[in-house]
Amino acid sequence: MEEMPFNDISYRQFLNEEKLMGSRCKKCHALFLPPRPICIKCHGTEMEWVEIEGRGELRAFTCIAIGPPFMIEEGFNRKNPYCSGVVELKEGVRADARIEGVDTHAPEKIQIGMPLNVKFLHRQKEGIENTYLAFEPA
Amino acid sequence: MKIEKRRKLGRGVAVVGAGMSKFGMFRDRDSKDLFAEAYRELIASVDKGLDPTDIDALYLGNFSNDFFIHQAHWGPLISDLIGLAPKPATRTEGACASSALAFREGVFAIASGFYDMVLVGGVEEMSKRTTEEVAEGLALATVPYEGEAGFTFPGVFGALATAYFHKYGATREHLMNVTIKSHNNAPLNPKAQFPLSIRDMMNAKIKSAEKKGMPLPEWKDEKAFLSDPRANPPVAWPMHLYDCCPISDGASCMLLVGEEIARNFTDDPLYVIGLGQGSGRGLHACDDLTYFEATRYAAKEAYGMSNLKPEDIQFSEVHDCFSMAEIIHLEDLGFFEPGEGYKAVEQGLTRLDGPKPINTSGGLKCKGHPVGATGISQLYEVWTQLRGNAGKRQIPIKDLRIGAAHNLGGTGGTCTFTILERR
Numbered sequence: 339m340e341e342m343p344f345n346d347i348s349y350r351q352f353l354n355e356e357k358l359m360g361s362r363c364k365k366c367h368a369l370f371l372p373p374r375p376i377c378i379k380c381h382g383t384e385m386e387w388v389e390i391e392g393r394g395e396l397r398a399f400t401c402i403a404i405g406p407p408f409m410i411e412e413g414f415n416r417k418n419p420y421c422s423g424v425v426e427l428k429e430g431v432r433a434d435a436r437i438e439g440v441d442t443h444a445p446e447k448i449q450i451g452m453p454l455n456v457k458f459l460h461r462q463k464e465g466i467e468n469t470y471l472a473f474e475p476a
Numbered sequence: 477m478k479i480e481k482r483r484k485l486g487r488g489v490a491v492v493g494a495g496m497s498k499f500g501m502f503r504d505r506d507s508k509d510l511f512a513e514a515y516r517e518l519i520a521s522v523d524k525g526l527d528p529t530d531i532d533a534l535y536l537g538n539f540s541n542d543f544f545i546h547q548a549h550w551g552p553l554i555s556d557l558i559g560l561a562p563k564p565a566t567r568t569e570g571a572c573a574s575s576a577l578a579f580r581e582g583v584f585a586i587a588s589g590f591y592d593m594v595l596v597g598g599v600e601e602m603s604k605r606t607t608e609e610v611a612e613g614l615a616l617a618t619v620p621y622e623g624e625a626g627f628t629f630p631g632v633f634g635a636l637a638t639a640y641f642h643k644y645g646a647t648r649e650h651l652m653n654v655t656i657k658s659h660n661n662a663p664l665n666p667k668a669q670f671p672l673s674i675r676d677m678m679n680a681k682i683k684s685a686e687k688k689g690m691p692l693p694e695w696k697d698e699k700a701f702l703s704d705p706r707a708n709p710p711v712a713w714p715m716h717l718y719d720c721c722p723i724s725d726g727a728s729c730m731l732l733v734g735e736e737i738a739r740n741f742t743d744d745p746l747y748v749i750g751l752g753q754g755s756g757r758g759l760h761a762c763d764d765l766t767y768f769e770a771t772r773y774a775a776k777e778a779y780g781m782s783n784l785k786p787e788d789i790q791f792s793e794v795h796d797c798f799s800m801a802e803i804i805h806l807e808d809l810g811f812f813e814p815g816e817g818y819k820a821v822e823q824g825l826t827r828l829d830g831p832k833p834i835n836t837s838g839g840l841k842c843k844g845h846p847v848g849a850t851g852i853s854q855l856y857e858v859w860t861q862l863r864g865n866a867g868k869r870q871i872p873i874k875d876l877r878i879g880a881a882h883n884l885g886g887t888g889g890t891c892t893f894t895i896l897e898r899r
């Protein structure tokens with residue numbers, strides 16, 4: 339695993355395996371999700387892989403009525419909005435993700451700070467597997 | 477070693493001409509024709525006349541005509557359009573801040589002494605795509621993790637709004653104050669895409685219902701209208717239709733010259749006294765989602781260069797792609813303390829007749845937002861106001877001398893702040 343480059347391709351491969359993987363600076367131990375090849379805290383260039391457990395809290399969200407084509411293909415539209423949010427993991431890093439299991443017709447009831455657990459959404463397109471990061475209420 | 481940085485130009489730079497097309501959705505017009513409209517106005521605006529063969533180079537902001545109309549490489553297309561070729565043309569791209577970058581590059585080229593006269597501009601042609609396609613095209617300028625999570629631009633600013641509401645106690649009603657204010661300025665701007673107040677829009681809808689023999693809507697005021705989901709449907713909660721800037725086509729341009737030759741062109745040049753630019757990292761990398769680090773960096777640079785403080789800026793255009801954005805920028809630029817921006821708007825401090833007029837043009841919300849043209853169109857408003865040519869929307873402050881423009885690209889990935897002075 340150490341040989342895998344610290345990039346988005348590796349990150350997405352891990353998501354396909356239902357693993358949420360970040361990188362940690364070997365020098366200052368700063369943690370990054372998604373993984374970075376260069377530490378933006380101490381400018382160190384040696385990284386190691388770290389698995390993120392996948393428990394966190396909602397920090398910001400939106401319920402989207404007009405989405406991009408790949409979301410429309412999933413059946414989302416003005417009558418069926420979806421939720422996207424920013425989640426703070428208990429390790430301290432944050433992730434942009436789909437938020438499932440919330441009532442997108444009553445967004446005023448969705449609470450910032452609500453506890454969430456990771457969920458992996460597997461999608462096939464033209465024979466290629468893509469996994470999207472999602473969270474749902476704990 | 478820490479290097480102490482002080483921003484300054486090697487040679488002063490002045491603005492001596494400016495032009496802007498009307499902004500809107502034009503089925504029968506294209507990027508060249510819109511730029512030609514802006515350029516014609518620029519030529520006419522140079523008080524003592526301009527010989528176009530004196531222009532040394534063009535810097536042109538364009539975000540993504542590649543996507544919107546499947547045509548890239550707009551630098552030479554525009555330089556050929558205006559007869560500038562074979563002189564050099566360079567395209568700049570910084571998402572919705574593309575032409576603010578063109579302006580900066582033009583300033584640097586003159587400040588270095590390499591050129592004496594540079595045309596800077598911006599253009600974008602968006603309306604030939606569907607709303608969904610435009611949302612997809614704009615989302616190319618998000619950080620990839622945002623796009624994969626389904627975030628659109630309204631979605632990103634919706635998420636920032638929920639974080640801001642949670643931290644400071646603001647509500648949707650406070651966002652409506654921004655919308656109502658911008659729509660009050662827009663009818664005074666003949667180039668605006670939506671030159672209508674919210675009250676005008678309400679009356680138009682009532683009239684249309686009357687005509688069709690439908691039941692007449694009853695809204696007691698503008699906020700009741702904006703709270704009605706039939707009139708103002710959600711786009712990306714809490715961003716509703718009237719929180720979002722429209723899809724637009726348009727072009728803008730400015731003529732820059734070395735300060736020492738400025739008076740050959742006009743007795744009333746404007747001087748570039750503050751320049752700032754910052755870059756950002758995306759939502760997932762921000763500890764706090766209620767401000768833009770890149771705007772704060774850009775503001776610090778521009779204030780440092782000009783030796784000015786936020787209170788010295790008499791008026792400003794800010795990048796109100798969404799109502800929430802305007803409130804955040806008011807705070808990031810130091811006009812109001814963090815958490816106080818929404819109260820300032822509520823108190824009317826940013827109105828045309830207030831102590832700190834913001835977006836007198838109607839802002840992106842009403843003037844329109846052809847993304848690559850926006851940065852220089854904001855500076856066009858500063859030019860128009862400082863030279864006293866803003867007509868009915870002229871800011872009623874005596875001795876108007878210093879104005880600024882803030883431009884933001886992507887989800888805060890590129891932010892600029894530019895200060896102009898009339899002497």
